[in-house]
Amino acid sequence: MTPTNARRTAGFLPPLPGPAGRRCRWLLIGLLLLPPVTAVVGSMATTGVPGSLVFSDPATWLQPLGSLTGILALAWLLLALMLSIRLPGLDQPLGGMLGLWRVHHYLGAAALLSALLHPLFLLLASAPQGPGATLALLQPMPRAWPLWTGWLALGLMLLFLAPSFQFFGRPAYQRWKLLHLLAGPAALIALAHGIALARWLSPQQAIVTWGLLGSLAAVAFFWRKGLSPLLARRPFQIDRADVLANGVIELTLSPLRRTIEFTAGQFVYLTPDIPELEAGNREEHPYTISSAPAELPTIRIGIKSLGDASWALQSVAAGERVYLEGPYGRFLSDPAHRPQLWIGGGIGLTPFVSAARQLSHIQADCDITLIYCANDITRAYYLRELQHIAEAVDGLRVIPHFYLDQGYLNAAFLRQAAADLDKREAYVCGPVALIELTEELLTRLGTPRGAIHTEAFDLL
């Protein structure tokens, strides 16, 4: 056993070696570069170095650019699909699901941009052959399926990606999720289009290359949408439903079969199976676990009414059934390694509540300052329990901050709360505005960028 392992605190994950954010960035850069490099090198290997590309003669570069953007759009779309697999554990090296999700999101953006440019370049490239050739691309004959499948795939991509990038305002979560299912058919149709019109590869090579990428994407899609709801979701029964404040409830769940092993700060997807629920029955939503790993097999989940589904859950009763899938995320890490600063706002306190409850169970040594941000004392629904835990746990301090009394969190308040900010690992969870403000304040006060960890469930 290595010394690091020996000092591990039960119920917490060890700190990741190196910043996870940087690893996400490299993964994204790698995945963004892989298709263009492969395409360009591959095309040069099969068809030789392309004839002179003359900048002043667009005819020489519009056609290759059109082909390249098409290849990139399809490759990035398939890579984004592969990353949607959401297997518990797969997100760990990247610092949690949110890091993986960000890479997926940016790949989707790159695919969409490339798919929009692809027809534009090819239409322009057809200009020297006269308007007839251009129109044949725009209004393909029914038998020219390789062409119209391209337009169809682009249409579907716009349909399922426009909400993700909020082209027409913020979409309703369920509508967005439903539209996002079109990613499957869109990729399939785009694959048919890409294989039929592959010009830089022989048909055999095209089928092998795209077939391989397509199969990996199909496996991820099929697991996520077909198998995981059946295999990865575990049934739990609601034992208690405690109202913490107006619009905030904590559910205590006991497993009907196997429980879910988790560490402090992780989250699960919860799917209620309660037909009389007013909204969101059989819809999955992510919620952070608020109980301590030491309480297993029981799991507690704090839920704030933020939308239709979480609003409907406020009125559930004991005895009902829900399904959990997870755990995901890697927000908090072992407090045995370095002193920590926790800043939580609103329902963003839940990962810290889970960690504090765990510390009270295991009585571990720690040096943690928790700043509890709320509008006022009536909205600080976990405060009393946390203060109670802090009295029992050596090294845990809880400092409330009430916005209505004290205004925005500021540098003076932070410095007073913890003098050694440059030595502390900082964890911030809450509304996006709080995270942005805190990141700016902490950076100004000397906390290194790599030591600031944030988590916001702002998935769009």
Place this chain on the structure above:
Amino acid sequence: MNQFLYTAFVACIAGIVSIWLYAALIVTPPQAAAEAADEASLRTISKAELARHDHAESCWKAIDGLVYDFTDYIPEHPTPPAVMLRWCGKEASEAYHTKGYGSPHSPAADAMLPDYLIGRLETNN
């Protein structure tokens, strides 16, 4: 990023629609073009004459009974020139319809053919 993507989306769609309108407004309808190239007015080209134009400087090909002069088009074809040059001076219908591996040319390519039409291949009888 959302703003950038939305701008790109609007710009690309506007570009595609503009090209569409432009092409639709100036195009000679394909039927009219076909009528204009009155089949009777096409010169009959013998197989021997076709066979003489078998090189990059003068590349004729017969496709479905019609003869095309592709000399000027070879540099614009997406494949390396060798792919097209192989069929100069020859009956190239099968090569055109299968591209050598079973997938046909696009309608865009079909639409380009009349621009290169120079005659009709003599029939044996």
